[in-house]
Amino acid sequence: MSTEQELQIGKVVKSHGIRGEVVVELSTDDPDIRFAIGEVLNGKQAGKEHSLTIDAARMHQGRLLVKFAEVPDRTAADSLRGTRFFAAPLEDEDDEDGFYDHELESLRVIHEGEDIGEVTGVMHGPAGEILEVRLTSGKETLIPFVHAIVPEVDLEEGTATITPPEGLLDL
Structure with a gap:
């Protein structure tokens, strides 16, 4: 099981x-698809890999509870703590503006035509995504990932063009 081409879907x-x-x-964003009954999840935990089949999944007090066929009791469930689940990206042709984290990381950040750093x-x-950016000066800054501030992301060119409000980059 390889996590290089896969995305983390839960932990x-x-x-x-x-x-x-x-x-x-x-x-x-798709727990109903990813955690459907009968799905086999690929999990990784401290160098160990697991393939687990979903027997049941339900929301409880705002959190997802999952029962796996291979996990009979609390002791076995406790041993899964920290397991991260991975899956291939879902094809969603309608979501042209959506990006996966790994697509944004390492993009060069462009402001007024100049390369000012890297994501x-x-x-x-809760209010949305925020890009962590290391400026060419070595300083770190946070940039809200909203269209008004990041109007263009060009994955082919490897750039994210920003139009930050005055003072955002001065921190």
């Missing part, structure tokens, strides 16, 4: 109850 946070359910922190990461917050 086991902890066990839940005594029947082997686990709480999964989602990192996918080093993407943070996901």
